[in-house]
Amino acid sequence: MGARTDAALALAALAVFLAFAALVDASLSPLYLAVGGLGTILFELVASREYDLVRRYWERRDVQAVSLAAAVGLAAVGARVAPEPVLSLCCGALVTYLVFLGLVRVGIVPSPETWW
Numbered sequence: 001m002g003a004r005t006d007a008a009l010a011l012a013a014l015a016v017f018l019a020f021a022a023l024v025d026a027s028l029s030p031l032y033l034a035v036g037g038l039g040t041i042l043f044e045l046v047a048s049r050e051y052d053l054v055r056r057y058w059e060r061r062d063v064q065a066v067s068l069a070a071a072v073g074l075a076a077v078g079a080r081v082a083p084e085p086v087l088s089l090c091c092g093a094l095v096t097y098l099v100f101l102g103l104v105r106v107g108i109v110p111s112p113e114t115w116w
Helices: 003-023 030-048 051-058 061-081 083-106
Strands: none
Touching: 003 061, 003 083, 030 051, 030 083, 051 061, 061 083
């Protein structure tokens, strides 16, 4: 598994959120996109403190499947209840995560396992 699986899951979830945004004709808010991105950065900082534990847990297929299912559910509910904030936050978080993975991949940002 690893970064490629992470990227594939993030892309799948992003596609779902964008599809729901298109379905309900929601415009994405720059503010909420930025807040979602900041949330991803903060999560990565916190998760890197226990990198091995988080990685072992995340590498389980059942955890990944439940996470993707939860993202689809969140997209569906968010599109119905509060499309602009929910879909924007999640899209911002996922795009930031994909950029982060890319920066780690090319060596611009060191791997989180080496941060502490």
